[in-house]
Amino acid sequence: xxxxxxxxxxxxxxxxxxxxxxxxxxxxxxxxxxxxxxxxxxxxxxxxxxxxxxxxxxxxxxxxxxxxxxxxxxxxxxxxxxxxxxxxxxxxxxxxxxxxxxxxxxxxxxxxxxxxxxxxxxxxxxxxxxxxxxxxxxxxxxxxxxxxxxxxxxxxxxxxxxxxxxxxxxxxxxxxxxxxxxxxxxxxxxxxxxxxxxxxxxxxxxxxxxxxxxxxxxxxxxxxxxxxxxxxxxxxxxxxxxxxxxxxxxxx
Amino acid sequence: xxxxxxxxxxxxxxxxxxxxxxxxxxxxxxxxxxxxxxxxxxxxxxxxxxxxxxxxxxxxxxxxxxxxxxxxxxxxxxxxxxxxxxxxxxxxxxxxxxxxxxxxxxxxxxxxxxxxxxxxxxxxxxxxxxxxxxxxxxxxxxxxxxxxxxxxxxxxxxxxxxxxxxxxxxxxxxxxxxxxxxxxxxxxxxxxxxxxxxxxxxxxxxxxxxxxxxxxxxxxxxxxxxxxxxxxxxxxxxxxxxxxxxxxxxxxxxxxxxxxxxxxxxxxxxxxxxxxxxxxxxxxxxxxxxxxxxxxxxxxxxxxxxxxxxxxxxxxxxxxxxxxxxxxxxxxxxxxxxxxxxxxxxxxxxxxxxxxxxxxxxxxxxxxxxxxxxxxxxxxxxxxxxxxxxxxxxxxxxxxxxxxxxxxxxxxxxxxxxxxxxxxxxxxxxxxxxxxxxxxxxxxxxxxxxxxxxxxxxxxxxxxxxxxxxxxxxxxxxxxxxxxxxxxxxxxxxxxxxxxxxxxxxxxxxxxxxxxxxxxxxxxxxxxxxxxxxxxxxxxxxxxxxxxxxxxxxxxxxxxxxxxxxxxxxxxxxxxxxxxxxxxxxxxxxxxxxxxxxxxxxxxxxxxxxxxxxxxxxxxxxxxxxxxxxxxxxxxxxxxxxxxxxxxxxxxxxxxxxxxxxxxxxxxxxxxxxxxxxxxxxxxxxxxxxxxxxxxxxxxxxxxxxxxxxxxxxxx
Numbered sequence: 001x002x003x004x005x006x007x008x009x010x011x012x013x014x015x016x017x018x019x020x021x022x023x024x025x026x027x028x029x030x031x032x033x034x035x036x037x038x039x040x041x042x043x044x045x046x047x048x049x050x051x052x053x054x055x056x057x058x059x060x061x062x063x064x065x066x067x068x069x070x071x072x073x074x075x076x077x078x079x080x081x082x083x084x085x086x087x088x089x090x091x092x093x094x095x096x097x098x099x100x101x102x103x104x105x106x107x108x109x110x111x112x113x114x115x116x117x118x119x120x121x122x123x124x125x126x127x128x129x130x131x132x133x134x135x136x137x138x139x140x141x142x143x144x145x146x147x148x149x150x151x152x153x154x155x156x157x158x159x160x161x162x163x164x165x166x167x168x169x170x171x172x173x174x175x176x177x178x179x180x181x182x183x184x185x186x187x188x189x190x191x192x193x194x195x196x197x198x199x200x201x202x203x204x205x206x207x208x209x210x211x212x213x214x215x216x217x218x219x220x221x222x223x224x225x226x227x228x229x230x231x232x233x234x235x236x237x238x239x240x241x242x243x244x245x246x247x248x249x250x251x252x
Numbered sequence: 253x254x255x256x257x258x259x260x261x262x263x264x265x266x267x268x269x270x271x272x273x274x275x276x277x278x279x280x281x282x283x284x285x286x287x288x289x290x291x292x293x294x295x296x297x298x299x300x301x302x303x304x305x306x307x308x309x310x311x312x313x314x315x316x317x318x319x320x321x322x323x324x325x326x327x328x329x330x331x332x333x334x335x336x337x338x339x340x341x342x343x344x345x346x347x348x349x350x351x352x353x354x355x356x357x358x359x360x361x362x363x364x365x366x367x368x369x370x371x372x373x374x375x376x377x378x379x380x381x382x383x384x385x386x387x388x389x390x391x392x393x394x395x396x397x398x399x400x401x402x403x404x405x406x407x408x409x410x411x412x413x414x415x416x417x418x419x420x421x422x423x424x425x426x427x428x429x430x431x432x433x434x435x436x437x438x439x440x441x442x443x444x445x446x447x448x449x450x451x452x453x454x455x456x457x458x459x460x461x462x463x464x465x466x467x468x469x470x471x472x473x474x475x476x477x478x479x480x481x482x483x484x485x486x487x488x489x490x491x492x493x494x495x496x497x498x499x500x501x502x503x504x505x506x507x508x509x510x511x512x513x514x515x516x517x518x519x520x521x522x523x524x525x526x527x528x529x530x531x532x533x534x535x536x537x538x539x540x541x542x543x544x545x546x547x548x549x550x551x552x553x554x555x556x557x558x559x560x561x562x563x564x565x566x567x568x569x570x571x572x573x574x575x576x577x578x579x580x581x582x583x584x585x586x587x588x589x590x591x592x593x594x595x596x597x598x599x600x601x602x603x604x605x606x607x608x609x610x611x612x613x614x615x616x617x618x619x620x621x622x623x624x625x626x627x628x629x630x631x632x633x634x635x636x637x638x639x640x641x642x643x644x645x646x647x648x649x650x651x652x653x654x655x656x657x658x659x660x661x662x663x664x665x666x667x668x669x670x671x672x673x674x675x676x677x678x679x680x681x682x683x684x685x686x687x688x689x690x691x692x693x694x695x696x697x698x699x700x701x702x703x704x705x706x707x708x709x710x711x712x713x714x715x716x717x718x719x720x721x722x723x724x725x726x727x728x729x730x731x732x733x734x735x736x737x738x739x740x741x742x743x744x745x746x747x748x749x750x751x752x753x754x755x756x757x758x759x760x761x762x763x764x765x766x767x768x769x770x771x772x773x774x775x776x777x778x779x780x781x782x783x784x785x786x787x788x789x790x791x792x793x794x795x796x797x798x799x800x801x802x803x804x805x806x807x808x809x810x811x812x813x814x815x816x817x818x819x820x821x822x823x824x825x826x827x828x829x830x831x832x833x834x835x836x837x838x839x840x841x842x843x844x845x846x847x848x849x850x851x852x853x854x855x856x857x858x859x860x861x862x863x864x865x866x867x868x869x870x871x872x873x874x875x876x877x878x879x880x881x882x883x884x885x886x887x888x889x890x891x892x893x894x895x896x897x898x899x900x901x902x903x904x905x906x907x908x909x910x911x912x913x914x915x916x917x918x919x920x921x922x923x924x925x926x927x928x929x930x931x932x933x934x935x936x937x938x939x940x941x942x943x944x945x946x947x948x949x950x951x952x953x954x955x956x957x958x959x960x961x962x963x964x965x966x967x968x
Contacts, residue, residue, distance in 0.1 A: 020476055022463065024850065029349065029862055032862050039935065040864065046869050055868075064883075068496075069496055090281060090285070108285060134861065137352060139326050139328075140326075140352055140354070141295060149290075195342070195502070213481055216481070218482040219482060
C-alpha cells in the first residue's frame with residue numbers, strides 16, 4: 001500500500017445495491033460511450049478488451065437447486081490507499097486532488113503496467129490496440145473525455161468531467177460549487193442504471209444519500225482486509241455475497 | 253594520471269547517483285511518452301456547442317424516453333429521459349446504442365436492387381417504379397411482415413397492403429402475440445397492461461420482465477422503487493422458470509419449472525386458491541373449477557413439474573395475503589409461448605380479483621386508427637406468421653406474389669429458420685424496408701433503407717406490458733446520414749404512384765392526425781408532475797392542454813391515459829387450458845431453454861457495436877457461444893466444462909461450448925439468443941450460433957396457434 005493516505009473534505013463515492021442489479025450491462029454500455037472507449041470487434045477476448053466498468057457474475061458455489069447468483073458491477077474502487085499510485089514510476093496516477101478520485105494522466109503514462117499488476121480489483125486496462133471507430137462513428141465521440149492511444153493504461157475516473165460541469169453549473173446558478181446538491185454530479189453508469197442499483201454522492205456529506213447508505217449493516221467493500229480503503233461500497237442482504245466480497249476462505 | 257578500479261567504481265556510482273538527481277532522463281521519458289501518443293490516426297474529439305434533445309427509443313422494445321446529447325448539432329450519446337414514464341432516467345444497453353447505430357458498418361446506404369447474387373444501388377425514383385410495377389402485377393396476393401409492434405407505420409403498411417389485395421398482414425411473433433390470442437379466447441377486450449408500480453406481490457411465470465419482456469426498463473424502475481437499498485423490501489417477487497435468469501437473479505424466490513409446464517404451475521396454484529375459497533363471477537368459472545380440481549391437484553402438479561404442493565401452497569398464500577398481487581406470464585425468451593399458459597396466468601389474476609385494479613392487470617384500449625382501411629393492432633396480432641410461412645414452405649398455403657418486410661428479420665428471428673428461409677424463397681418479389689443489411693434483406697429483390705429513429709419522425713403507442721396507455725414521439729434530430737428515407741413516406745409515395753388513396757401525403761401528417769386524435773380521448777394527460785400509476789392509485793389526473801400536445805411530445809413528454817376497456821364477457825377459457833396444459837414427456841436428451849438479452853440486440857438490429865464488450869466470456873468466447881447446463885445434466889450426458897458439442901434439432905445443427913452453470917434446471921440446456929448472424933457487420937457476423945433455429949414449431953392444442961416454447965435437442 002502507498003502508506004500516504006490523504007483525507008479530502010469532499011469524498012466522492014458509489015454505493016451499489018447488488019440485490020437490485022440484474023446484470024443487464026447498461027452501466028457498461030453507458031461507460032463505454034460516455035468515456036470514448038472504442039467499440040471492439042473481438043470483445044470476447046477479455047484479456048485484451050477494455051471496459052472501465054465490468055459486471056461480474058458471482059455464485060455461492062453450491063449445486064442445483066441451492067445455487068444462487070448475483071451480479072457485481074465493478075468500476076475503479078478509488079482507493080483511499082491506492083496500490084497503483086505507489087508503484088507508478090512516472091507519477092501518471094495520483095490521488096492528490098479534491099474528491100478523492102484517483103487520477104490517471106494519459107500523456108504521462110509510459111505503459112509499464114505496474115499499476116495493472118498492483119491493482120487488486122483489475123480496474124486498470126492497458127490499451128493493446130490503437131482505438132479505431134467504424135467510419136463516421138468518430139462523430140459520436142464525447143468532447144468531454146480524451147481519446148487514449150494504444151500503449152497507455154486507462155481506468156474509470158468517476159466521470160470526473162461531469163464534476164467539472166456540475167461545478168460550472170453551480171457557479172452559473174450562484175451556488176457553492178464545493179457544496180453540490182445530492183444528484184448534481186452523478187456518473188454515467190449511475191444515471192442510466194434501469195434498476196436504480198447504483199447511487200453516487202459525497203460520502204462525507206450528510207445531505208447526500210450515500211452518506212447514510214454506507215452505514216447500513218449490509219454494506220461492505222471489496223477485499224476490505226487489504227486496507228485499500230475504497231470509496232465504492234456494496235450492499236447485499238445475502239451473507240454469502242458479503243463474504244465473497246472480502247474473499248473469505250471456506251474455513252472462516 | 254591513472255584510473256584505478258576504486259576510482260572507476262566511484263565514478264560509475266557517482267554518475268548513477270547524479271543521473272538520478274538530474275531532471276534530464278525524467279524529462280526525456282515524459283517527452284517520449286507524449287510524442288509516442290500523438291499520432292495523427294488517433295481520432296480527435298469534436299468541439300462545439302453541447303445541447304440535449306429528447307426523443308424515444310425505437311430500437312429497444314422497452315420504448316424508453318431518451319435524452320440525446322449533441323455536439324455542434326451531431327448526436328453523441330443517448331441517456332434515459334427522467335421525464336418519461338417508461339424511462340424515468342433509466343436506459344437499456346440497446347437503447348443507449350441508438351446514436352452509434354447511425355454509423356454501423358451494416359447500414360444500407362442507398363436503395364438497392366438485386367443483381368444476381370449481389371445488389372446494385374438504384375435511385376429512389378427507380379425503386380418506386382420497380383415496386384409499383386411488381387406490386388401492381390401482384391395485386392390480390394401481397395403480404396406484409398412488420399417487426400414494429402408499436403408504430404403507426406403499421407396503419408400505413410396494412411392499409412396499403414389491404415388495398416392491394418392482402419394475402420396476410422403479419423407482425424413478428426412476440427409476447428404480445430400470445431397475450432392477444434389468450435385474451436381473445438377468454439372473450440376479453442383490450443391489451444393486457446401490468447401495473448408493477450402499485451403491485452406488492454408479483455408472481456412471474458416465465459416472463460423475463462427485467463430484461464426482454466415488455467417495458468423492461470420501466471419494470472426495473474418500478475421494482476427498484478420498492479426495494480430501498482439495504483432495507484427490508486416493500487415488495488415480494490417470485491420467479492418461476494427453467495433458469496435463474498436476469499429477472500430471477502433479483503427476485504426473492506426462484507422456483508425451477510420447465511417453460512412448457514408454466515401453465516400447469518399456474519393451474520396448480522389455482523387449486524390452492526380455490527381450496528382457500530377464491531371464487532369468481534366470470535363466465536366459465538364452474539368449468540375452470542372442474543378442470544383445476546380434475547387434473548391439477550398437488551400430486552398431479554408434482555408429477556408433472558416436480559414442484560411440491562407445499563411450495564405452490566406458499567405462493568397461493570402470499571398472493572392471497574397481499575394487498576395488490578399481480579401475476580405475469582410470458583416466455584423466458586420473449587416468444588414462442590402458446591395462449592394456454594397466459595390464460596392460466598390470467599385466470600389467477602381473475603381469481604384474485606386483480607383485473608382493472610391498481611397493482612393488477614388493466615385491459616387497455618387501443619388508440620384510434622387514423623389511416624382509412626388500416627388493420628387494428630389486435631387484428632395484426634391475430635395473424636400467425638410461423639404457421640403461414642410453414643404452410644408456404646410445404647405448399648399447403650399458396651405463396652404470395654409479393655412480400656413487404658418492414659423493420660423485421662424473419663429469416664433470422666423465427667424458429668425453424670431453415671423452413672422459414674425456404675418459404676421466403678418461394679415468394680417471387682420481396683422488398684425489405686430495413687436500416688441494416690440483415691439476413692432477410694439479403695434474400696430480397698429490393699432493399700429500401702429506412703432512416704434510423706434519430707433521423708425520422710415516428711411514434712410509440714402503448715408497448716406491450718405497459719400498465720397504462722402511453723404515446724410518445726420519435727423525432728429527427730439530424731438529417732439522414734446516407735441516402736435513406738422514412739419507410740412510411742416511401743409507402744405513401746408508392747400508394748400515390750399506384751393511385752391508391754391513403755388520405756395522407758407524408759408520415760408527419762399521419763402522426764399529427766394521430767396526436768390530434770389523442771387530444772380528443774377523455775382522461776388522457778401529459779405525464780409531468782403526475783405519473784399514470786399515481787392516477788391509477790387514486791390521484792386526480794391533470795387536464796390535457798390540447799393545443800400544446802405536439803409540442804409537449806416533441807419536448808420528450810409522453811401522453812398517457814389510465815384507461816380500461818369495459819369487459820362484458822371475459823371468462824376463464826378453461827377448455828383451452830385443459831387441452832394444452834398437460835405434462836410433457838420427459839426429453840430423451842435435453843430440453844432447450846433459450847434466453848434473450850437486450851445487449852445482444854434484436855433480430856432487426858444485430859448486436860450493437862458498443863454492446864459486444866458487455867457480453868461475458870461465459871456466453872461468447874472467440875467465435876463460439878456457450879450453452880449452460882448444471883453438473884448433473886452434464887454428467888448424465890457425459891459432457892465436460894469447455895467441451896465443444898453439436899446441438900441437433902429441427903433438422904439443424906449448431907455448435908456450442910459447454911459451460912457448467914448450476915442455476916439451470918436439471919435436463920435443460922440454457923442457450924443465449926442473439927448470436928449466429930450471417931449478415932450485419934463484423935460486430936455480429938460469424939459470432940456463435942443461432943439456437944432459435946433449433947426450435948421446432950408445433951400447433952398448440954386448444955388454441956391452434958403456433959408455439960415453440962421448448963424443444964428437445966440432441967447433444968453430441
